[in-house]
Amino acid sequence: MTAVPAVHCQLLAHCQPLDGAQGVPTVPAQRKARREYENQVDGHPSWTGPADAPGTAVAVDCLTLKSNSRLSSLVSPEKTDLRREAGRRTRDDLLAAALELLAQRGQEGVTLREITQNAGANVAAVSYHFGSLKALCEVTIEHALERYLDAQIRELDALGGAATLSELAEAFARPMMSALAAGGRDLAVIRIVARVGIEPPEGWERLAGKFELARRQAVRVLAVNLPDIDRHELDFRVRCAAGMLNWLALAPVGAELATEPADRIERMLIPVVAGAFRGAR
CATH class of the missing domain: 1.10.357 (Tetracycline Repressor; domain 2)
Structure with missing residues (x-):
C-alpha cells in the first residue's frame, strides 16, 4: 500500500456492507477481497491504532464506494488536477483520432477500436467521455x-x-x-x-x-x-x-x-x- 493506513481505514469506513447486514446479501468473492485488504491495513508497520479499528466485523464492497466531500478531501488538489488534465488529454486525443478517420471514410466507415488505437486510449474512455461511438462522431x-x-x-x-x-x-x-x-x-x-x-x-x-x-x-x-x-x-x-x-x-x-x-x-x-x-x- 502506498497511502497512509489511516486513509485506508477511512475509505473502509465509508464502504457498503456486504455480510448480509441491513438487508444487503453476502457476496463471498468481494468479502474475501475486502478482508485481504483489511489484513494489509492491519499488518502495515506504521499502523498503531486499536486492533479492531479497521476490523473485520463488517465486510464491505469497496467497488461500490460512493464519492462524497469527506473522501474528496483525502486526495490532494495536485493529484486531482493531474487526473483532470489527463482526462482532457484523453478526450482531445479521441476527438483528434475521430476527426482523422471521419475525414477519410465518413461516419459509417469508422470503428470504435480504430479510434481508440489511434488515440492510444481504451474503449472504456469513449464511454466515459462521450457515452458511445455515435456520440463521439457527432x-x-x-x-x-x-x-x-x-x-x-x-x-x-x-x-x-x-x-x-x-x-x-x-x-x-x-x-x-x-x-x-x-x-x-x-x-x-x-x-x-x-x-x-x-x-x-x-x-x-x-x-x-x-x-x-x-x-x-x-x-x-x-x-x-x-x-x-x-x-x-x-x-x-x-x-x-x-x-x-x-x-x-x-x-x-x-x-x-x-x-x-x-x-x-x-x-x-x-x-x-x-x-x-x-x-x-
Whole structure:
C-alpha cells in the first residue's frame, strides 16, 4: 500500500456492507477481497491504532464506494488536477483520432477500436467521455462544422457593401483554400464538412442557423452585384457554389490542388467560384 493506513481505514469506513447486514446479501468473492485488504491495513508497520479499528466485523464492497466531500478531501488538489488534465488529454486525443478517420471514410466507415488505437486510449474512455461511438462522431462532426462555418462567417461579415463578385468568391472559399494549403488537421476538418454537406447526418440541424447566416451574407453581396436576379435564384447559386467546394474537398482534383502553393490555389479557385455566382450572361 502506498497511502497512509489511516486513509485506508477511512475509505473502509465509508464502504457498503456486504455480510448480509441491513438487508444487503453476502457476496463471498468481494468479502474475501475486502478482508485481504483489511489484513494489509492491519499488518502495515506504521499502523498503531486499536486492533479492531479497521476490523473485520463488517465486510464491505469497496467497488461500490460512493464519492462524497469527506473522501474528496483525502486526495490532494495536485493529484486531482493531474487526473483532470489527463482526462482532457484523453478526450482531445479521441476527438483528434475521430476527426482523422471521419475525414477519410465518413461516419459509417469508422470503428470504435480504430479510434481508440489511434488515440492510444481504451474503449472504456469513449464511454466515459462521450457515452458511445455515435456520440463521439457527432461531437467531432459538430466541432468541425462550427469551426468551418465560424471562419466563413467571419470572412463574409468583413465584406463591405461594395464588394465585387471576386471578393465574395475569395471570402466564401477562404476556409477551403486555407485548408487545402495547410493540409493536416485543417484539411481533415474541411473533408468532414464536405461529407456532411453531401450527406447530412441526423441532427445536423443544430447548426442550421449558422448555415443560413453564411448564405444570407453571401446573398447580400450577390444582390448588389446582380440586381436583376431574384433572391431565390441567388440563394440557389450560393448553394451550388458550396456544393462545388464540398465536392472539391473529396475529389482527386482537390488532392492535386492541395499540392500547389497557396497563391496558386487562390488564382485557380477564385475565378471558378466567382463564375458560379455570376452565372451565364
